[in-house]
Amino acid sequence: MKFLYVINILLRCLVSVHCVNFPWESVHLTDNEVQGHPEIAFGNRPTPLMIFSNGTNTTTCKTYPGDINWPSLSIWNEFNKTLGGALIKSISPVSVCYRGVDYNAAKCAYVRENYANSTFETDDPAAPVAPWVEGNTCPLPPASGNASYTNSSCTSAGYPAYVVNATTVKHIQLAVNFARNTDIRLIIKNTGHDFLGKSVGAGSLSIWSHNLKGFKYLPSFSIGDYQGRAARVGSGMQSYEIQRSLIGLDATIVVPGGTTVGAIGGFFQGGGHSTLTSLYGLGSDQVLAINVVTADGRFITVDPDNNDDLLYAMRGGGPGTWGVVTSVIYKAHELTPISTSPIRFAGAAPGKNNTAFPLEAFWAGIRAYFKFSPQICDRGGIGYNFIKHEGTNNDTLTFTADLRMPFMSVKEVRAFAAPLIKELNKVGLNITNPVPTHDTGIAFTLGSIGDKVGNSRFATRLFPRKNFEDEDKLDSTTRAIHSFVDGGYNFHGINYCPTEEVAGYPDNAVNPAFRKTAMHAEAFDTSPAIGPAAEQIARYQRFRKYFQGFIDVSPGAGCYLNEADVAEPNWQQAFYGDNYKRLLRIKKDRDPWGLFWMPTGVGSEDWEVKAPGGLPTQNGRLCKIFG
Structure with a gap:
């Protein structure tokens, strides 16, 4: 009987969420440790514990540096001791380029060389990928004018006051409890790939989850109604790290397209699109179980049998809202090779570019591509397309599209693209059917580490499939995009269809607009979000005027909340819909x-x-x- 008992326990561990925790998830804050230390005590609902108050136990603002109730330096030092030295005083990495106490010529040269590479920001405890979201408080000064840039020009005011370099669950629990009990704003940063300001905050305490690395492949896993391949993944893992972990396993996991983007955190909590969206669904649709520290400081497991309210909310209901994720169990799929067919053509007014097609034919070609795009979804692929202003005087428009088709050979994807090429020829675009490329399913997503970053604002729209299947709606959608581009802006579209059927009919909080879309449209303001506030606001108002056409042709649709305009009107409906x-x-x-x-x-x-x-x-x- 004892032998059978042991065998039963072992079998249960093969599928148990807790049996495959990472070592750093076993280091917890205990009730005994918080006795006599109210600043790190666990939360008791429904009333927040206000240790440092202004005498009334109610405040209108979160405690801010300089306030009378801001923790003293001795309290911060004591807090750092409980963290084992994991507390970091936040500062902009660009401060080394300003004359003053932080100036360092050698370090500044390194900053200049790497500033436009996302790896630079993702490896920094506090820096965002898009500096405008924290207010551009420490911009990179011109290379030729360092001497005139004093330390006062770099305030780091939009940065957190302190950062906890979380390498255990206990670190996260301590940070959550301390922020809650002192009424300090709390934020979470993994990589900082964020365009709305979710991972920055002036005067806040930040939890840096970037170093919670770990990967464990589970060739056979069962939970709830799911039986199949899976993997436990630490929340600090980036896209390229997961891909490297899959080498030799003949498996595929849905990850972001950007190599340095965090794959386990804001990605799946906001929805999470990828090259495999039309085949396997969104990132939210892949999550089977979540380990998370919640607002009361407790470390819990979220799965079909535990905390099902959070299982719904955290899969698509928005990052930075429900807790601090430490790891997830994620679906794994069979190795998925992809063949890619590139489509390229340009348009220009007469006399502007003799190698380009007339603009009338150019836009007729755009319409033909849009009409064809639902077929890309139906075969499990995506269409990754851009319309850009190029040329010496921005006098040429270019259209580029990559049809990325899973489980197709080069021959098959070329045959798939042939009807589209025929239609493009028919409207006056004399282009040939290009030779596709083929990736095995691993090299395709390994890529080079370090995506280029920018600092401009943009807005998005999830155009419904009907906008491309109904001739009148197709015309109005093409006109809206045409008008936007004529305004001097660039356009990016991703054709995918993460329908309920593709996703497996999950009960999660994904924006319902995702289930009806056939194109995630991104509209870019090409001007950097810098300069006087009045100028930025005027540029933004002009941008939204041209973007309004996207909304007018898709009433009731929505946006992808991870890639959107932070000032999106009616954002509750646009980002969450009926959820x-x-x-x-x-x-x-x-x-x-x-x-x-x-x-x-x-x-x-x-x-x-x-x-x-x-x-x-x-x-x-x-x-x-x-x-």
Whole structure:
């Protein structure tokens, strides 16, 4: 009997979530450790514990550096001791380029060389990939004028006050409890690939989860209704790291297309699109179980048998809102090779570019591609396309599209693209059917480490499939994009269809607009979000005027909340659709303190950041809105 008991335990461990935890997930904060230390005590709902108050136990703003109730240096030092020295004083990495105490010529040269590479920002404890979201408080100075740039020109004001370099669950629990009990704003950063300011915040305490690395392949896994391949993945893992971990396993995992993007965190919590979206669904559709530290500081497992409210909310209901993820169990699929067919053509006005086609034919070709695009989805592929202004005086428009088709040979994908090429020829674009490329399923996503980064604002729209299947809607959609491009802007579209059927009919909080879309459209303001506030606002207003056409031709649709305009009107509907009411109930129940706040997150309408100049940055106090 004892032998059978042991065998039963072992068999259960083969499928148990907790039996495959990473070593750093076994280091927890205990109830005994917080006795006599109210600043790190666990939360007791429904009233937040305000250790450092202004005498009334109520405040209108989160505690901010310089406030009378801001923890003293001795308290921060004591907190650092409980963390084992994991507390980092936040500072912009660019400060070494400014004359003053931080100036260092050699380090500044390194910053200049690497600043445009996303690896630079992802490996920094506090720096965002898009500096405008923190208010451009420490911009990179011109290379020829260092002497005139003093330390006062680099304030790092939009950065967190302190960062916890989390390498154990205990680190996260301590940070969560300390922030909640001192009423300090709390943020979470993994890589900083964030375009809305979710991973930055002035005067905040930041949890840096970037170093929670780990990967364990589970060739046979069972949980709830799922039986198949899976993997446990640490929340600090980036796309390229997961791909490297898969080498030799004959398996594929849905990861972001950007090599340095964090794959386990904001990606799946916001939806998460990839090259395999039309075949396997979104990142949210891959998650089987989650280990997470919640707002009360407790470390819990979220799966079909435990905390099912959070299983719904965290899969698509927004990053930075529900807790700090330490690891997930993710679906794995068979090795998925992909063949890619490139489509290229250009258009220009007469006399501007003799190698380009007339603009009338160019836009007729765009319409023909859009009409063809639902077929890409139906075969499990995606169409990755751009319309850009190029040429010496931006006098040429270029269209590039890559049809990325899984489980197709080079011959098959060329035959698949042939009808599209025929239609393009018919409207006056004399191009040939190109020879596709083929990737085995691993090299395709390994890529080079370090995506290029930018610092401009943009907006997105999930165009419904009907916009490309109905002739009248197709015309109006093409005209809207045409008008936007004529305004001087660039356009990026990704054709994919993560329908309920493709996703396996999951009960999760993915924006319902995703289930009906056939193109994720991204509209870019090509001007950097820098300069005086009034100028930035004027540029933004012009941009939104041209973007309005996208909304007009897709009433009731929505946006991808991870890639969007932070000032999107009616964002509750645009980002969450009909799921918002249910999500708000879960938020109020799970986080009555309002600890996990991010712009456009569930429940965020109750707070606002007092940023200078009226810009939607995170450079300011986070304050409660009354009335």
